[in-house]
Amino acid sequence: MPLQPTDIRERMIVALDFSTKKDVTQCLARLDGLIRYVKVGMELYYAEGPAIVHYLKEQGLKVFLDLKVHDIPNTAKGAMKSLGRHGVDMVNVHAAGGVAMMEAAREGLEQGTAAGAPRPLLIGVTMLTSTGQQTMNEELAIPGTVEDVVVHYAKLAKQAGLDGVVASPLEVPMIKQAAGTDFLTVTPGIRPLWAEKGDQTRITTPEQAFQLGSDYIVIGRAVTASPDPAAAWERIVNAVQAACL
Numbered sequence: 241m242p243l244q245p246t247d248i249r250e251r252m253i254v255a256l257d258f259s260t261k262k263d264v265t266q267c268l269a270r271l272d273g274l275i276r277y278v279k280v281g282m283e284l285y286y287a288e289g290p291a292i293v294h295y296l297k298e299q300g301l302k303v304f305l306d307l308k309v310h311d312i313p314n315t316a317k318g319a320m321k322s323l324g325r326h327g328v329d330m331v332n333v334h335a336a337g338g339v340a341m342m343e344a345a346r347e348g349l350e351q352g353t354a355a356g357a358p359r360p361l362l363i364g365v366t367m368l369t370s371t372g373q374q375t376m377n378e379e380l381a382i383p384g385t386v387e388d389v390v391v392h393y394a395k396l397a398k399q400a401g402l403d404g405v406v407a408s409p410l411e412v413p414m415i416k417q418a419a420g421t422d423f424l425t426v427t428p429g430i431r432p433l434w435a436e437k438g439d440q441t442r443i444t445t446p447e448q449a450f451q452l453g454s455d456y457i458v459i460g461r462a463v464t465a466s467p468d469p470a471a472a473w474e475r476i477v478n479a480v481q482a483a484c485l
């Protein structure tokens with residue numbers, strides 16, 4: 241999707257990787273009015289449970305619930321049925337669980353979604369953005385290039401009826417070519433030039449991510465660990481606007 245001035249903040253997801261609601265509220269207060277979409281991951285959800293999701297929805301934010309479900313089809317289906325009840329906007333599963341698991345997850349999510357409400361977007365995680373080529377080949381014993389494996393997983397996700405995949409922005413053009421431009425790409429591994437790389441391997445800047453065709457970018461520590469999150473956020477928004485609009 242080409243970036244529109246009106247939807248830029250709707251497509252920039254802030255990863256709330258905190259372990260307490262207090263940390264979350266402090267972060268949100270510093271980003272008050274600037275953000276529209278947040279991600280709740282394992283650290284926060286395991287600590288605070290569904291209540292934190294409901295709290296964020298009450299604040300008028302869109303929520304990506306990132307629990308990366310990966311289990312046998314029946315269990316994945318049940319997990320997604322439970323998660324569907326929380327009224328989130330996006331959830332994910334590991335594409336490495338295979339087509340049967342992803343299909344079951346989609347069915348479970350459909351069953352869990354309240355009548356009349358839209359089903360949350362269901363996204364497949366391909367190869368984690370912290371994993372590099374050498375680690376994938378030698379440690380995980382998966383042959384081929386990261387790009388080929390990511391595209392393969394994207395095709396499986398599409399076959400299972402998912403809405404898109406999580407990948408590095410670097411793989412977005414190949415994913416779009418293989419699975420179609422409407423197949424969504426959600427891309428973490430976002431690092432402005434001034435931010436530390438940390439544990440991420442397959443990274444781009446926020447503006448490069450959108451230029452490569454990402455539909456949503458996920459940004460965590462570059463903003464949340466900054467001494468001035470609002471300034472870091474606005475610096476990123478300005479860079480994206482300057483490069484992409």
Ligand SMILES: O=C(O)c1cc(=O)[nH]c(=O)n1[C@@H]1O[C@H](COP(=O)(O)O)[C@@H](O)[C@H]1O
Pocket residue numbers: 255257281306308332365367368369370406407428429430440458459460461462
């Ligand atoms: O599914 C994800 O969101 C995810 C997948 C992936 O391949 N890489 C990845 O970094 N993430 C998440 O995206 C966020 C990135 O955070 P930062 O590295 O701090 O910007 C974290 O919350 C990760 O859990």
